[in-house]
Amino acid sequence: MILMKDVYKTYSNGVTALSGINVDIKQGEFVYIVGPSGAGKSTFIKLMYREEKPSSGTILINDMNLAELKNRQIPLLRRKIGVVFQDFKLLPKLTIYENIAYALEVIEEPQANIRKRVMDVLEEVGLKNKARSIPSELSGGEQQRVSIARAIVNRPQIVIADEPTGNLDPDTSWEIMKTFEDINSNGTTIIMATHSKEIVNTMKKRVIAIESSMIVRDEDQGEYGYEI
Amino acid sequence: MILMKDVYKTYSNGVTALSGINVDIKQGEFVYIVGPSGAGKSTFIKLMYREEKPSSGTILINDMNLAELKNRQIPLLRRKIGVVFQDFKLLPKLTIYENIAYALEVIEEPQANIRKRVMDVLEEVGLKNKARSIPSELSGGEQQRVSIARAIVNRPQIVIADEPTGNLDPDTSWEIMKTFEDINSNGTTIIMATHSKEIVNTMKKRVIAIESSMIVRDEDQGEYGYEI
Amino acid sequence: MKFRTLMRHIRVGCRNIIRNGWMTIASIGAVTTTLILVSVFLALVLNLNEIAKNIENDVEIKTLVELGTSEEEVIALGKQLEEIDGVEAVTFSSNDEELQGLIDSMGEEGETWELFEQDNPLNHAFVVRAEVPQDTEKIAKEIQSFDNINKVVFGKDVVKQLFEFNNYARVIGIALIVALVFTAIFLISNTIKITIIARSTEIGIMKLVGATNGFIRWPFFIEGLLLGVLGSFIPIAIVLGGYYYLDSAVIDTISFSFVELLPFNPFAWQLSLLVLAIGAIIGVWGSVMSIRKYLKV
């Protein structure tokens, strides 16, 4: 499903964020990415939905070779992947409803379907009453949940979440984790970068630990931690 | 030092974020603000540095009555308070160095002092090598540490931090907490909204718990949690 | 593209116009002012051109017939003149008429000359008018080669100067208009470009959540069109209103015979349509060009 072979990523300012990454993630897996601040977790994630291009190496997603992907095929890739961005990336002038609906509009869903799906997913993240607010009227945790809602609204095959609980209190975090577990049990692959020791150690899944741009540990049912 | 009496805050869209808040924080205290997502923690914090005005009630900071504060006095208030914003609020076109230096430039420090202070504080948050990067070239956690560095660079009397460890791994979080404890022991008042059960329960301090816009608990040496 | 998606784009384009508030007002303001400039100028130059033409049309060639030419020969000469290529009209003026004209033109001073009425020293004359004023000189030369011609007179220098001046003025006018239209294009698309730079982050987010370039571009297309159309309303109102006022009221009080404006209908309407078209095209073009940069990858 997701395969990285000898992937290196050096940003244009010379910072090497990933070096020699080899990873194979199967359909339906649930993977935590852990590691210290600045280790390369977000970069690892950005490569998968092609926000960044690898400097070298091969990335295959669903047998699409990202290196050979034409520009006009990128939207098709991204529609298969729901992303929770670390900095939310909400459209500031659109209401919460419109922000989430956008992910369905791009795949030309009929209005009626859009309405139903958006309200369902808002219910799921507990923000039904905020549908008409704009992002700047929301608290940090509320914005994060909108980003989560947008990522899962079109039932993508893969959900990639970059610290989706960073701005959430423990209770709300657990609710979100339950949602992720639900959609994972329906066959969706979930990749989640996180700093939450509690979540990783309680909800045992595969753990990939990145430190200083390299994978230092990759184990099923792993614990939080990235020291070798 | 900081006194709130019968403070209410209703946003222009009708959402009541705080109701009947009474709080008295002494010089040199270290206070955690805890509560679920959307409870009103950030609003509570925003009132103190006058990003938001209370709908009613009195707020005294250092015997300044914020209700009577003239517009041109607001900068003076804000210079006494270092703020770590939940969404970082870095100036996107300035380098990390320039971002932090800005807080010293506004108080017309000489260049030499600025240089020294900024490099010191960058050292403290572990980002000395990122001084010439711009915010968009930094990882989430790195940006958060820049925001922390800016808040403490001019040694303010009060440091207010809105979830300063939300994007940080546990190790880095503890380093930041050590920094906060250091400056607190030098007499700086610290007010910190957080979702980290681990930090609150390990580093025991006064805890103010907000839930649904009200203070539901206020105890010294408290534990994490906001259920009544 | 599905029909409902097209409708969606139109809806979103209109919505953005409303939500962008200040940016929209600033953009429409830029479109409005530049189009006012363009339209006032177009009206001015086109009318001046018309006036110049009227003046040129007043130019005539006076052909003096040799003294002692017989009546038949004079008539034949008239025919010959009429047959010249590019001649519009030929008018005969006998030597008596010529003298009278001379006396009249001299006012009281002319009375002195009345004594010549018995013994008129003047020639018969033909007044020839060219179809195209610029042909005047050519025709005059041709006439010179005819028989029984005493002299061919036309305000050679004056006419030449006038034509030269008019030609220069016309070239300058057209150059100014072209320059102005390009300026308008630049300024409008420049303004739109800035508003789009300000929205580049948003465009980036749209791409990240799976929108194709076309999907992003369409609302901007609609928005640009609306900006252009909305921005051309005030200029059109000014063109129609101002021109109507000028055409009906002011011109009556000016007494130059050669000043005659292009008729309100259809000129003002055509100009309005042109302004609308310029606004719409530049609006669309400006916004579509400007997002291109942000759509790459």
Place this chain on the structure above:
Amino acid sequence: MKFRTLMRHIRVGCRNIIRNGWMTIASIGAVTTTLILVSVFLALVLNLNEIAKNIENDVEIKTLVELGTSEEEVIALGKQLEEIDGVEAVTFSSNDEELQGLIDSMGEEGETWELFEQDNPLNHAFVVRAEVPQDTEKIAKEIQSFDNINKVVFGKDVVKQLFEFNNYARVIGIALIVALVFTAIFLISNTIKITIIARSTEIGIMKLVGATNGFIRWPFFIEGLLLGVLGSFIPIAIVLGGYYYLDSAVIDTISFSFVELLPFNPFAWQLSLLVLAIGAIIGVWGSVMSIRKYLKV
């Protein structure tokens, strides 16, 4: 404000110019195009005005002296004419000179009149020129009331039309310039406003970390000044270069006596300075005005 803070503001203002990249280019582009428009127009209208003045200055009053007036009386009349308020010059032209002038002006046809040389039926004449051309009519009336006057002639209708036309043209020219300058002001400050709207978040952040309004405003002030000054370079180059070219090369090939451009020095320099001043002032004004809104709380 401390001196080092002023230096800091200047440094930051310059830095912003560089860092804002596209926005800066777009702003300077807007300033440049509008100022080109303004300066070309100014040069045009001011020169046309000058030309109109030259034409008006060519107007003279011809005073014909009654036949049979004695020499002394003619001399006295000349003195009297010179003493009229607003008269610039009086030239005497004897009846012989007048006849010669008539013969010359008629070209070959004039030969017929040469037989009058022995028995000149013409009057002596004075050519009177007014200091201010618009006074011509008034002076002519006054002369009419003098003794020994046969007739006072001046191209009454032509002159009146010309003045009227020139006045209209001048009013239109000035109106256009004023309108154009306002348009330029609007367009430039509009562009700057948009770039500042795009930076409103940044201004908000600055306020949140304790910057006073003045502290925020200063770099924008410098930036606006630089935008205006940088934006006026190309227009000034065009004014100087273009005007120099016109003044030296082209005008020689045009043959109208009344077309005489304002001299390159000082006119082009003054115009350049004016353009620079307009650019700088509007740049500063536009940016300072535009941030005001975002500085409130």
